[in-house]
Amino acid sequence: MRLRRIVPRLTMTVSVAAPAVISCWSCKGPVAARALFCSVCGAVQGPGDIDHFTRLGLGPGYDVDLDALDRQYFGFQRRLHPDRFAAKSSREKAFSQQQATALNDAYETLKDPLKRAAYLLRLAGKPVDLNSSATISDPVLLMEQMEKREAIAEAADVAEIGALIAEAEAEVAGCQKDLSAAFAANRQGEAAQLAVRLKYLLKLVEDARSRKVRMAGR
Amino acid sequence: MLLQLHEPGETPAPHADETGLAVGIDLGTTNSVVAMVQAGKPEVLRGEDGRGLMPSVVCYGEDGSVVVGEHAREAILETPERVVSSIKRLMGRGLEDVKGLAGTLPYDVESAPQGGMVRLRVSGRVLTPVEISADILRAIRGRAEAALGRAVDRAVVTVPAYFDDAARTATKDAARLAGLEVLRLVNEPTAAALAYGLDNGAEGLYAVYDLGGGTFDISLLRMEKGVFQVKATGGDAALGGDDIDHAVAEYFLAERTANLGEQTITAGEAKQALMVARLGKECLSRKMGGEWMIEVDGKPSRHFLDRATLDRLATPFIERTLEICRGVLEDAGATAADIHGVVLVGGSTRMPLVRAKVAEMFGRPPLSDINPDEVVAVGAALQAEALTAGSDTLLLDVTPLSLGIETMGGIVEKVIPRNQPIPVAMAQEFTTYQDGQTAMAIHVVQGEREMVDQCRSLARFVLGGIPPMTAGAARIRVTFAVDADGLLTVSAQETTTGIEQHVAVKPSYGLGDEEMARMLRDSLENARDDMDRRLFTEAVVEARRSALAVGSALAADGDLLSDAERRAIDEALAAVEAAIAGGDRDTVNGAVEDLETATKGFAEKRMDRGIRQALAGIAVDHLDEALSDGE
Numbered sequence: 098m099r100l101r102r103i104v105p106r107l108t109m110t111v112s113v114a115a116p117a118v119i120s121c122w123s124c125k126g127p128v129a130a131r132a133l134f135c136s137v138c139g140a141v142q143g144p145g146d147i148d149h150f151t152r153l154g155l156g157p158g159y160d161v162d163l164d165a166l167d168r169q170y171f172g173f174q175r176r177l178h179p180d181r182f183a184a185k186s187s188r189e190k191a192f193s194q195q196q197a198t199a200l201n202d203a204y205e206t207l208k209d210p211l212k213r214a215a216y217l218l219r220l221a222g223k224p225v226d227l228n229s230s231a232t233i234s235d236p237v238l239l240m241e242q243m244e245k246r247e248a249i250a251e252a253a254d255v256a257e258i259g260a261l262i263a264e265a266e267a268e269v270a271g272c273q274k275d276l277s278a279a280f281a282a283n284r285q286g287e288a289a290q291l292a293v294r295l296k297y298l299l300k301l302v303e304d305a306r307s308r309k310v311r312m313a314g315r
Numbered sequence: 316m317l318l319q320l321h322e323p324g325e326t327p328a329p330h331a332d333e334t335g336l337a338v339g340i341d342l343g344t345t346n347s348v349v350a351m352v353q354a355g356k357p358e359v360l361r362g363e364d365g366r367g368l369m370p371s372v373v374c375y376g377e378d379g380s381v382v383v384g385e386h387a388r389e390a391i392l393e394t395p396e397r398v399v400s401s402i403k404r405l406m407g408r409g410l411e412d413v414k415g416l417a418g419t420l421p422y423d424v425e426s427a428p429q430g431g432m433v434r435l436r437v438s439g440r441v442l443t444p445v446e447i448s449a450d451i452l453r454a455i456r457g458r459a460e461a462a463l464g465r466a467v468d469r470a471v472v473t474v475p476a477y478f479d480d481a482a483r484t485a486t487k488d489a490a491r492l493a494g495l496e497v498l499r500l501v502n503e504p505t506a507a508a509l510a511y512g513l514d515n516g517a518e519g520l521y522a523v524y525d526l527g528g529g530t531f532d533i534s535l536l537r538m539e540k541g542v543f544q545v546k547a548t549g550g551d552a553a554l555g556g557d558d559i560d561h562a563v564a565e566y567f568l569a570e571r572t573a574n575l576g577e578q579t580i581t582a583g584e585a586k587q588a589l590m591v592a593r594l595g596k597e598c599l600s601r602k603m604g605g606e607w608m609i610e611v612d613g614k615p616s617r618h619f620l621d622r623a624t625l626d627r628l629a630t631p632f633i634e635r636t637l638e639i640c641r642g643v644l645e646d647a648g649a650t651a652a653d654i655h656g657v658v659l660v661g662g663s664t665r666m667p668l669v670r671a672k673v674a675e676m677f678g679r680p681p682l683s684d685i686n687p688d689e690v691v692a693v694g695a696a697l698q699a700e701a702l703t704a705g706s707d708t709l710l711l712d713v714t715p716l717s718l719g720i721e722t723m724g725g726i727v728e729k730v731i732p733r734n735q736p737i738p739v740a741m742a743q744e745f746t747t748y749q750d751g752q753t754a755m756a757i758h759v760v761q762g763e764r765e766m767v768d769q770c771r772s773l774a775r776f777v778l779g780g781i782p783p784m785t786a787g788a789a790r791i792r793v794t795f796a797v798d799a800d801g802l803l804t805v806s807a808q809e810t811t812t813g814i815e816q817h818v819a820v821k822p823s824y825g826l827g828d829e830e831m832a833r834m835l836r837d838s839l840e841n842a843r844d845d846m847d848r849r850l851f852t853e854a855v856v857e858a859r860r861s862a863l864a865v866g867s868a869l870a871a872d873g874d875l876l877s878d879a880e881r882r883a884i885d886e887a888l889a890a891v892e893a894a895i896a897g898g899d900r901d902t903v904n905g906a907v908e909d910l911e912t913a914t915k916g917f918a919e920k921r922m923d924r925g926i927r928q929a930l931a932g933i934a935v936d937h938l939d940e941a942l943s944d945g946e
Contacts, residue, residue, distance in 0.1 A: 118922075123861075125922075138864035138867040139867065140864060171544075171709060180701065180706075180710060183498050183499065188857075189860070194799065197738050198738045198740045201736040306648075310645060310650075
């Protein structure tokens with residue numbers, strides 16, 4: 098096997114001003130570039146190159162109302178999911194699958210506080226790679242994480258670990274609030290640091306929860 | 316009629332006269348069930364004997380006859396060597412996989428000439444699990460047609476959520492061999508949730524615990540107002556009631572050999588012990604104990620089994636299911652307390668031990684008000700109806716297992732993680748390892764482990780035509796796409812040059828295209844007709860789409876045409892209609908091409924007008940489907 102993984106190049110997608118009107122693949126007439134369906138013949142259109150917020154009809158920004166996100170996502174899937182096109186021609190099926198795939202990508206990205214932060218940074222042209230960096234370069238964050246991990250590893254019972262989880266969850270909430278403020282003020286450098294911190298805090302909560310489940314299961 | 320209008324995204328009324336009916340099929344390890352929505356209500360279609368369950372058992376007679384169902388199951392006692400049961404466990408499996416089940420399979424297995432899917436030797440024939448499953452599906456289709464008095468040619472077929480890509484493909488192939496177009500493969504727990512949720516108006520987070528004859532699935536779903544969103548799923552495609560039967564059978568056989576003073580167990584003894592074990596297990600769901608007899612070659616032996624002994628034999632298997640449940644809860648970031656209800660599916664959930672353990676784990680008594688044997692088929696029928704007649708419910712399922720690629724050192728690089736909503740497409744970039752390297756071997760695997768040899772091999776292919784560059788310079792973007800059936804396609808592109816490869820994926824445990832084509836020819840008496848008809852139907856769907864699109868365009872922008880231009884288009888439309896009525900595929904395709912030519916100038920005029928209006932800043936609103944509101 099001769100394969101080596103490449104860390105994805107996180108270049109910003111430069112959005113060239115797309116023509117507002119394109120040709121419908123089905124009736125060949127004019128259709129708005131972002132339309133889901135042709136207003137003349139009703140055929141489903143391709144997903145187009147739009148950002149995740151626009152795709153789900155949400156305003157851009159770090160603060161996302163998760164209930165609204167669900168509502169929008171379900172609403173679009175209700176109209177675009179391949180299940181709605183089972184009796185249609187193969188091209189309509191293919192476009193529906195592309196649309197549903199794009200919706201799932203947008204939903205999964207915006208739903209997750211960490212992926213959402215990374216995505217906003219990418220949109221702003223300041224990408225961070227949150228997948229690869231196994232080591233923490235910030236010494237303060239490193240110390241803090243080591244201490245917290247030690248506390249979780251040494252927790253004697255379910256109650257103690259539960260308290261530590263609650264504490265970490267509060268920090269997650271605080272970190273998200275800071276992220277929101279940083280994005281709102283266009284301070285991407287700070288947002289990037291906070292995103293890294295959020296990544297470790299979330300991992301901490303996850304590991305603590307599974308330790309708690311294992312302790313309770315015994 | 317040309318100016319037929321329909322709402323965007325809405326399915327036009329199906330042409331009931333042209334196609335057969337669409338049913339829902341639960342193709343089970345032990346039993347299969349078929350159901351259909353009639354007059355808005357799902358009904359299980361029963362055989363002449365009034366039973367909804369058809370044993371997934373096939374008896375191959377020496378005379379070439381094929382018997383499926385109850386009679387085949389009875390034949391196990393007389394001619395065990397000619398009977399195949401539990402074939403679902405071998406779907407998409409290779410000989411290596413089956414060795415793990417060594418001794419538990421009461422028939423001879425062999426590998427295909429070039430590896431690939433395992434084959435069975437039965438009554439002088441060599442059959443693939445796909446062909447045997449097709450025989451079961453043919454019988455199920457026959458039952459449905461007899462009950463409905465109409466042709467059935469389309470189906471939603473359920474599969475265990477934990478089925479991998481090879482097993483899903485095998486199931487779809489089996490349906491094709493049986494003359495059924497698969498509208499959708501639906502995961503069994505999801506189908507059960509659909510049947511259950513629609514009946515009970517359930518809202519919140521639900522767990523579906525599905526323990527069948529050969530497979531175990533657990534799915535966590537969020538149900539609300541017509542949306543069924545799978546949050547996480549897990550399971551074991553080789554864990555089920557069969558394992559408990561085998562444990563009981565071994566217990567009986569150990570007694571029998573001890574009592575009769577025998578050293579060896581014959582295949583006949585093994586099969587009969589298995590059957591008696593199953594009977595005993597089922598009986599103990601109602602009673603506390605009983606006595607059974609095994610008699611082979613005139614040598615009888617008696618065996619006593621009580622609830623406590625059965626529970627002791629079954630406990631390791633039930634514990635394994637609970638362990639999987641805990642993992643799935645963790646995946647979903649939920650605890651047992653978050654679960655609003657637990658739905659039981661599968662015949663094996665009739666065991667009191669299963670009910671007690673599940674109740675204990677989730678802290679609430681499980682729900683089983685729909686017959687656990689029939690609930691999956693009912694859900695499949697509802698989905699078949701939704702796909703053919705339209706529906707407001709939405710099923711959002713996930714990938715059960717991670718999909719990845721082998722990289723250096725046999726390490727798996729995950730491309731799509733498990734529990735991703737489908738359809739999904741994700742890409743990963745790779746590069747070359749040697750200077751001037753022009754080809755790359757790609758090995759696609761499925762599973763959660765880090766090493767390739769612990770995951771399941773799905774396919775291997777070679778990506779050629781990479782322009783020679785220094786090592787590490789090429790950028791090969793490999794894209795995995797999983798469709799709504801949970802089936803994977805892989806494509807690859809060299810991004811610095813844009814060279815795209817249409818990769819021929821050779822399934823590690825699948826059937827080749829040629830083999831499939833041969834089977835189709837062999838299996839359908841009227842295979843040619845059937846295939847021609849299907850191609851014609853496809854051409855008609857496309858022709859109707861074209862004609863409707865032109866009709867809509869005429870209604871919107873007909874004023875752009877002169878009378879002569881209009882007449883030419885009308886004639887081309889009439890020719891399409893005539894071709895459809897004529898019944899010849901090539902004529903239909905030709906008429907559609909002529910229509911495209913006839914409307915070319917019209918399309919240009921429409922685009923001109925559209926762009927003019929857009930530039931003038933008018934009428935863009937009416938073109939723009941509101942993006943702001945998904946509802």
